Amino acid sequence: MAKEERARELAGLKCHAVWSCGGGVDSTAIALMIIQGKLSKPDLAFMTDVGWERRSTWDYVTGVLRPKLDAVGVQLQVIKTSDYAGNSLVDRRGFTVIPAYARRDGKVIKYSTRCSGPWKLAVAKRWLREQGVTRCENWIGIAADESRRAKGSGQQWFEHRYPLIEAGMTREDCLFAVGQAGWPMPPRTSCVMCPHQTNNEWDRMAILEPKEFARACAIEQELQRTQPGTYLHQSCRPLRERARPFQIACDDGEGGPIECNPFGQCGEGSCETAVATW
Numbered sequence: 001m002a003k004e005e006r007a008r009e010l011a012g013l014k015c016h017a018v019w020s021c022g023g024g025v026d027s028t029a030i031a032l033m034i035i036q037g038k039l040s041k042p043d044l045a046f047m048t049d050v051g052w053e054r055r056s057t058w059d060y061v062t063g064v065l066r067p068k069l070d071a072v073g074v075q076l077q078v079i080k081t082s083d084y085a086g087n088s089l090v091d092r093r094g095f096t097v098i099p100a101y102a103r104r105d106g107k108v109i110k111y112s113t114r115c116s117g118p119w120k121l122a123v124a125k126r127w128l129r130e131q132g133v134t135r136c137e138n139w140i141g142i143a144a145d146e147s148r149r150a151k152g153s154g155q156q157w158f159e160h161r162y163p164l165i166e167a168g169m170t171r172e173d174c175l176f177a178v179g180q181a182g183w184p185m186p187p188r189t190s191c192v193m194c195p196h197q198t199n200n201e202w203d204r205m206a207i208l209e210p211k212e213f214a215r216a217c218a219i220e221q222e223l224q225r226t227q228p229g230t231y232l233h234q235s236c237r238p239l240r241e242r243a244r245p246f247q248i249a250c251d252d253g254e255g256g257p258i259e260c261n262p263f264g265q266c267g268e269g270s271c272e273t274a275v276a277t278w
């Protein structure tokens with residue numbers, strides 16, 4: 001359907017149902033609800049590409065979510081942040097927008113999270129306006145046991161709706177539903193350099209997704225060019241140092257090293273647990 005025709009059709013509707021897909025477990029559960037007829041089909045479905053996501057997220061979206069939604073007539077559209085706004089880690093006033101860490105007076109401080117608003121929400125709203133949407137209920141995937149994260153939008157034309165909370169579906173219920181449907185499990189979604197990541201998440205990335213980890217390290221170094229003393233990890237130590245403790249090897253029993261990681265995936269079952277202590 002031509003873009004103008006679609007815009008005209010949408011403009012004729014009173015309130016549009018739009019779905020902000022995040023590409024993770026909660027959003028996959030919403031996709032299932034749509035496909036299984038437990039939730040009506042949205043007028044528009046979209047996902048914002050901020051430009052910093054992990055490769056695994058897009059692999060899942062293009063390999064699993066999109067084809068399955070396509071099959072029931074729901075087109076999941078990808079909106080690029082760079083088409084509507086910048087995705088810089090530092091704003092025009094020179095402040096870091098991601099929740100990174102720094103030392104002040106000997107104490108570690110964490111910057112506020114000011115990235116998702118301009119990178120995702122503002123972009124989604126501009127895109128929706130472009131599609132002719134003047135009022136909508138915006139579906140967001142937050143599980144019932146995370147309902148404290150659910151907030152109103154503060155804008156009448158753009159109301160938030162939380163289908164998983166309405167259905168009482170917890171995170172565990174979402175995982176169960178995805179497994180029961182026989183779909184592969186969605187990977188964890190976040191920007192590759194997100195400072196909200198836990199030690200375990202950084203360590204898993206260092207071991208299991210070394211290219212992504214190297215990208216995060218490079219982003220940190222780039223950030224430090226304009227924001228010296230700013231770090232992605234709460235220890236305020238360079239992220240690249242976190243990979244070092246894993247550069248050990250188990251003994252294969254014959255005096256030679258075998259590839260090792262602390263998640264026991266060498267297949268030998270004798271890996272030492274060697275995690276960074278910071």
Ligand code: SF4
Pocket residue numbers: 052098099113115116119189190191193194195196
């Ligand atoms: S995942 Fe982290 S860095 Fe990316 S938008 Fe969200 S809070 Fe910001």
